Amino acid sequence: MSRIGKKPVELPSGVTASVSGQTVEVKGPKGARTFKATDDVTLSVEDNGVLVTPRGKSKRARQQWGMSRTQIANLVTGVTEGFKKELEINGVGYRAQMQGNTLKLALGLSHDVEYKVPEGITVTAPKPTEIIVEGIDQQVVGQVAANIRQYRKPEPYKGKGIKYKDEYIFRKEGKKK
Template sequence: MSRIGKKPVDLPSGVTASVSGQTIEVKGPKGVRTFTATDDVDLKVEDNAINVVPRGKSKRARQQWGMSRTQVANLVTGVTTGFTKELEINGVGYRAQVQGKVLKLALGYSHDVEFDIPEGVTITATKPTELKVEGIDQQVVGQVAANIREWRKPEPYKGKGIKYKDEFIFRKEGKKK
């Protein structure tokens, strides 16, 4: 029995959901998101909540039950509050700035790195050394943040590079004489 799957996903005020076949569409103040569930589960909207029910007792149906419920919950969270990833840039001369739909990163290379901001994601540079990636799709927000971090991962000796705000960098001691 799935503990997560049993819980209904509550719809806050201002959010509507409609089911057609195996596809659910959630509309909210931040936008519209859809999810297509597998044939192993049923999606039902009733009493201002979305219920996910497995079809049968097979192992695959039970696996899809919890996963589908979590995906639906992420749709509701995305259209109400959205998702955010915060990045920190450490290093002398390392900085970022947003110019239109392009993020310019100075990361110690001979040239500035220009990162095109994808559709559905907004990036703001609150300070030259802090970035905030926001959007309604959790997967896209996380992937964009990971792609930005990939340009200069934090190194363990001085901690220079791009890291997540809540990430801990295990520091190493340098060479001894």
């Protein structure tokens, strides 16, 4: 039995959910999101939450049960609070700034890197060494943050590059004579 799947997804005030077939649509103060569940689970809206139940006792139905419930919970979190990833830039001369819908990164390359921010995502650079990625879709927020980090991953000797705020960089010792 799925411990996660048993609990209904609570809907806070200001959030509405509607189920049509295998699709759940959640509307909240930050926007609307949808999720299409597989045929292995049944979705229903109870008094103040969305309930997910498995169809049958197969292994796949039990796997989809907890996963579907978590996906719906992420929809609710996204439309109420949103998701946020924070990045830090370390290195002499490394900096970031927003210009309209484009993030300009100076990362020690021969040219500045320009990253066009996708729709539905907000990227801010409150300091030249800090980038904040926000949005209502957890997957897209994480992907945008990973794409930005990819331009200059942190290296293990001096720690230069773009890293997540809570990331620990394992440092290596340099050559000895």
